[in-house]
Amino acid sequence: MIITRDTDALLLAAVRDNAEWCDAVCRAHGVEGSVGADAWTSARRTPPLYPDAVSLSPTAAAAALVDPIDTASPGCSVKDSFASLDLAPAGFEVLFEAQWIHRPAGPAPAAASRLEWSEVTGAEELEAWEAAWDGTESGGIFRPTLLGEDRAFLAGRAGGRIVAGAVVCFGAEVAGVSNLFARDPADTDATWAAVLDAVAARRPGLPVVGYEHGEDLDAAVRAGFAPLGPLRVWLHTGGEAN
Structure with missing residues (x-):
């Protein structure tokens, strides 16, 4: 790449x-x-x-x-x-x-996904998002004041339940991805695709950055990312x- x-x-x-x-x-x-x-x-x-x-x-x-x-x-x-x-x-x-x-700017290649994606919009939904991210319960790490136009908490749902997600921070130079998760590893590639589509829809032209390791890094590479350091x-x- x-x-x-x-x-x-x-x-x-x-x-x-x-x-x-x-x-x-x-x-x-x-x-x-x-x-x-x-x-x-x-x-x-x-x-x-x-x-x-x-x-x-x-x-x-x-x-x-x-x-x-x-x-x-x-x-x-x-x-x-x-x-x-x-x-x-x-x-x-x-x-x-x-x-x-x-990864350079641009949406992900079209791919089928079982998940329905949207952005978290309120405190109760954010609490459910954090519980899904944590795998057990919300610890109150992510406060509602973090919700805003410069950030998106993406939520992927199956049967109405949040089972995947990520945080995207939209900066002047890059869109930064963090806290990406999928309760079922089979949904990881779809989660990366949702992130890229969200960035392309809201801030087309922004390159996407983040950091990963292990199998999560392998998944990012499949989504078109390359290591920086x-x-x-x-x-x-x-x-x-x-």
């Missing part, structure tokens, strides 16, 4: 889009982050599954991410957006590794700095 825009520019756009999504989730919980030249950081512990710091530059120093955050609280994590940091001396361990991904997520495990 040929990437039609400068790869470095796309990577930086993907990183910044994801950091802005993390910031939006945090602000919905009353947690205000801070943006510097090299990193986004939060002095307060962030909502579950969301990082306390995100590197914005491949030359960011470890101290720029670790020093401003609360490493004493359980669950503290850092998104090393360029897989360029060694945070082990600060008491972190690698939680997982992934790849930033990119690696990232790591580090979890603070309570070790002392060397």
